[in-house]
Amino acid sequence: MKKAIAIISGGIDSSTLLYKLVNDGYEVYALTFIYGQKHSKEVEAAKAVTSKLNVNHKVIDISSLQEILRSSLTSPEISIPEVSAEAKNYDLKSTVVPNRNSIFLSIAVGYAISIGVNNVFYAAHFSDRGVYPDCREEFVEAFAHASELATDNPDLVVDAPFVKMNKSEIVSLGTKLGVSYELTWSCYKGGEKHCGVCSSCRERKRAFQDAGIMDPTVYER
Numbered sequence: 701m702k703k704a705i706a707i708i709s710g711g712i713d714s715s716t717l718l719y720k721l722v723n724d725g726y727e728v729y730a731l732t733f734i735y736g737q738k739h740s741k742e743v744e745a746a747k748a749v750t751s752k753l754n755v756n757h758k759v760i761d762i763s764s765l766q767e768i769l770r771s772s773l774t775s776p777e778i779s780i781p782e783v784s785a786e787a788k789n790y791d792l793k794s795t796v797v798p799n800r801n802s803i804f805l806s807i808a809v810g811y812a813i814s815i816g817v818n819n820v821f822y823a824a825h826f827s828d829r830g831v832y833p834d835c836r837e838e839f840v841e842a843f844a845h846a847s848e849l850a851t852d853n854p855d856l857v858v859d860a861p862f863v864k865m866n867k868s869e870i871v872s873l874g875t876k877l878g879v880s881y882e883l884t885w886s887c888y889k890g891g892e893k894h895c896g897v898c899s900s901c902r903e904r905k906r907a908f909q910d911a912g913i914m915d916p917t918v919y920e921r
């Protein structure tokens with residue numbers, strides 16, 4: 701059976717990726733990181749989604765990164781920005797965790813080599829390319845090449861299958877695959893419900909709206 705490591709955050713994109721890989725016949729080793737984010741809701745969501753699909757799942761705690769990586773997602777002194785529904789070009793720079801995907805992918809590649817797996821996937825997508833440089837296709841290609849060199853393994857594949865898709869296309873695909881979106885978590889704040897007004901909630905709402913699919917999420921606002 702073909703095997704893959706998938707980086708799973710518990711959000712819409714990576715949960716859809718997980719369903720897609722299982723559907724494509726992969727034996728998946730899911731990997732979730734505690735990197736010092738302000739709440740554990742997404743980690744709980746990742747556990748729920750992986751256990752629903754009965755795939756291997758490891759949660760790796762690198763939370764001490766919080767001491768050195770400055771972002772509104774990790775630094776207590778920086779608040780998570782709220783954005784209005786109409787805003788188009790809001791400033792999301794504070795939500796960037798510097799080099800996060802490179803860090804996660806590096807660890808995932810180390811895991812892949814350790815257990816003899818040649819495929820490493822993560823759920824970067826087109827809608828994130830503006831703000832998050834390590835979600836861009838050119839980054840994915842360069843990282844894949846660097847990983848081959850770093851491991852001396854020409855068979856190693858590092859890829860982001862959704863890199864040309866936007867979030868609403870991901871929701872459409874996931875709905876066809878039967879993703880339990882009610883189990884997933886997107887909100888940058890760790891409240892009882894999704895806040896509805898952080899940029900991640902706004903994008904979640906918009907993805908379902910644009911896809912014309914009923915959003916199962918309960919929002920605060």
Ligand SMILES: [Zn+2]
Nearest residue numbers: 887895898901
């Ligand atoms: Zn939110």
